[in-house]
Amino acid sequence: MSVRILKPSSIFDEEILLSRLKDLNVNFKAHKKLLRYIIQKNEVDIKKIPELPIKLLNLLQEEFTICSSKLLEVQESKDGSTSKLLIELQDGKKIESVIMRYGHVELDCFPQEELERNRDSEGRLNFKSRKRATLCVSSQVGCAMACTFCATGTMGLVANLTAGEIIEQLYHASKIENIRGIVFMGMGEPLDNYKEVLNAVSSMTDTSRFGLAPARISISTVGVVPRIISLKRDLPEIGLALSLHAPNQTLRQKIVPTTKAWPIEKILKACDEFIYNQNYNLKTSKRKRHVLIEYVLIHDVNDSVAVAEELGKLLAGKDVLLNVIPYNVTAVPYDYKPPTTLAQRNFVEVTRSFGVKTLLRQTMGSDINSACGQLVIEANNKGGCSDNIGDLEDIFANKKAAVSKSKEKQFSIKKNKVKSSVSGIKGDNSNTEKISHLFNFKDYIKSVLLMMIVLLFTLLSFRIYLKLKNNYSITTVYNKDEM
């Protein structure tokens, strides 16, 4: 699917803005300042931002807009835990994002474990107010993955969002709530829109912009193995969630039909490597990180004790947190039903008996159709994808050119940061090779400097030692003479 071109562009599409600034020979510091004022100081009038270069002001007025999308509607769930945002993109397409609040009201939808954890010594629920609002963002309009329990999957892939459009969801939500975390679990498969998602995360974590901790951002995938491997390099600190839904390939293909290309074992191996790398690098941290395994529990499909045992065996000993989500009834062409309470309880007990950390998630926001798998935009639904379900490999083969390019270029946010200061254009991959040399050279310089410091220190110590020794012998001689 071709990259959408917005006119005017969003100022949050950093790659485009920086490239235009380079054309006009404008200092990139102005770009940082611009975004800091817009995001952190809520400035909506660019003319009020002090000392912006006139060339930048003219450029912004002619070619850019602060927000290319419109917040059309906000629906609040009855218990106040959830707000669903309906956002209209520049070309009229619509997407949804969901604000989830864990902790400002007593929610009957909280997992029992969490309720117990939050009781004070007298047994009262003790939630802190609005400390943990998380935004569930969409990365695409519709989705090509066609998961059979998911309303978004019935839309097929309509469009990839630009990084700016992804960030604008956070921009809109930040006006409603103090967002502390992001989950890429809205519409779309984020690893199917890799480059834009990486660019968006880069902006979300930049301290001069949204300043979110990378560990508070999670990307969810059905298991695009090559991209999970790339993610280990590009966003090593990010949270990873895997939508598994079944413990074996046959059952999984019934629920996630596009997954034929990647056997479960390969997906779990990629996840293991990702989390091993994360925990290895965070070895000083006390809190071990986990891959979140999402498992939508569907009555008489994947909720039996036998399936739970198979899942328990599959995940035993792994650094995972199993999140069991009872199916939310939604508009899909299958006669799926939510599991019974007994089935939920039995399932969770069995997986826990294998030592797998398991959370039974209670539904949030189902009264406004914002619960897991319920996001769908009727207006965008142009026939769905159920007639034409390929598998992941086909989907990615269609993007062969793009994938092979990304293999060559190995898009990397870390490298881009350096790149910004070298070439000034974030996301311009033409300099990747130079950058990797730059990294090696930097390391080399560091080692040489370190060696010089050690040498200097040794010489100094030796000189001090000689001087002291000399003084001592003079004193001794002097003392002897005195005697």
Ligand code: SF4
């Ligand atoms: S569950 Fe996620 S990956 Fe699957 S169809 Fe829905 S949006 Fe796409």
